Amino acid sequence: MTHAEPLPDAPLLSTRAVDVVRDGRYLLSGISLDVEAGQHWALLGANGAGKSTLLALLGAVSHPTHGEVHVLGRQLGRVDIRALRTHLGHVNPRHPLRSPLSVRDVVLTGLTNSIEPEPRRRPTPDQTAHAEHLLDLMGMAERTKDTWPTLSQGERGRVLIARALMPRPRLLLLDEPATGLDLTARELLLGSLDLLRRRHPQLATVLVTHHLEELPETTTHALLLRDGRTVASGPVHEVLTTELVSECFGHPISITRHEGRWTARAARRAPADL
Numbered sequence: 092m093t094h095a096e097p098l099p100d101a102p103l104l105s106t107r108a109v110d111v112v113r114d115g116r117y118l119l120s121g122i123s124l125d126v127e128a129g130q131h132w133a134l135l136g137a138n139g140a141g142k143s144t145l146l147a148l149l150g151a152v153s154h155p156t157h158g159e160v161h162v163l164g165r166q167l168g169r170v171d172i173r174a175l176r177t178h179l180g181h182v183n184p185r186h187p188l189r190s191p192l193s194v195r196d197v198v199l200t201g202l203t204n205s206i207e208p209e210p211r212r213r214p215t216p217d218q219t220a221h222a223e224h225l226l227d228l229m230g231m232a233e234r235t236k237d238t239w240p241t242l243s244q245g246e247r248g249r250v251l252i253a254r255a256l257m258p259r260p261r262l263l264l265l266d267e268p269a270t271g272l273d274l275t276a277r278e279l280l281l282g283s284l285d286l287l288r289r290r291h292p293q294l295a296t297v298l299v300t301h302h303l304e305e306l307p308e309t310t311t312h313a314l315l316l317r318d319g320r321t322v323a324s325g326p327v328h329e330v331l332t333t334e335l336v337s338e339c340f341g342h343p344i345s346i347t348r349h350e351g352r353w354t355a356r357a358a359r360r361a362p363a364d365l
């Protein structure tokens with residue numbers, strides 16, 4: 092096992108014919124996916140489809156049972172993945188911070204990937220400026236001195252994205268970032284993600300959701316999962332169709348796109364079927 096630096100020209104993420112088997116059950120079967128710089132993927136599927144299981148592989152948190160996962164050109168299982176993880180921004184929505192750290196200090200803990208600031212470690216002026224730049228992108232510039240316990244769930248979510256971006260990762264992984272947010276908080280989050288993607292065009296993201304309404308308009312690609320298998324994968328205009336999304340959720344669903352955003356409506360059963 093060797094420490095690994097990323098290979099500069101490799102796809103950021105690549106999985107080939109990946110299976111994840113737990114207790115004899117296939118949670119993922121035959122998943123192949125390439126994520127390149129500047130791409131913004133949505134992983135969509137019903138509850139239990141395998142989205143979080145796939146995201147854990149992409150974040151080098153778990154290993155496949157069969158097949159290969161390459162992160163930044165390095166194959167999981169062949170290298171020490173701790174070195175690779177510093178290039179991946181992974182947002183944990185259950186961030187276990189309890190103390191009243193300021194928003195700016197929470198973002199700075201992203202440098203050491205620690206919950207509390209490391210003792211005797213002082214951020215450089217460049218690092219503090221970068222934290223403030225990221226908070227500005229996430230719409231939190233006015234809140235840098237506020238303390239963590241005073242933030243709403245939506246505000247915390249945006250601070251945690253800024254924290255994950257602090258080490259300047261090439262890839263950001265987001266597991267249902269809009270869950271539990273009210274409409275305004277959701278729109279602020281999605282607007283911030285759109286701005287981030289436009290300002291940092293080399294960044295790639297992978298975002299898990301069940302809801303098409305929670306996709307930022309800058310989403311470029313989608314992978315639809317059903318029972319651990321790929322229903323469709325590719326550019327959004329080919330994949331987010333009424334036919335394929337209906338197949339993914341096992342129910343007739345009508346998809347529309349308006350001003351860059353998607354809406355899904357489940358068809359009601361006809362009275363005769365009830």
Ligand SMILES: Nc1ncnc2c1ncn2[C@@H]1O[C@H](COP(=O)(O)OP(=O)(O)OP(=O)(O)O)[C@@H](O)[C@H]1O
Pocket residue numbers: 113114118136137138139140141142143144145301
């Ligand atoms: N460690 C495990 N051992 C056994 N089964 C597991 C394990 N982890 C997840 N599962 C099962 O694998 C399936 C896929 O889970 P996963 O969390 O990846 O789905 P998901 O698409 O993210 O679902 P949700 O939208 O509900 O979060 C589920 O049926 C889950 O119960």
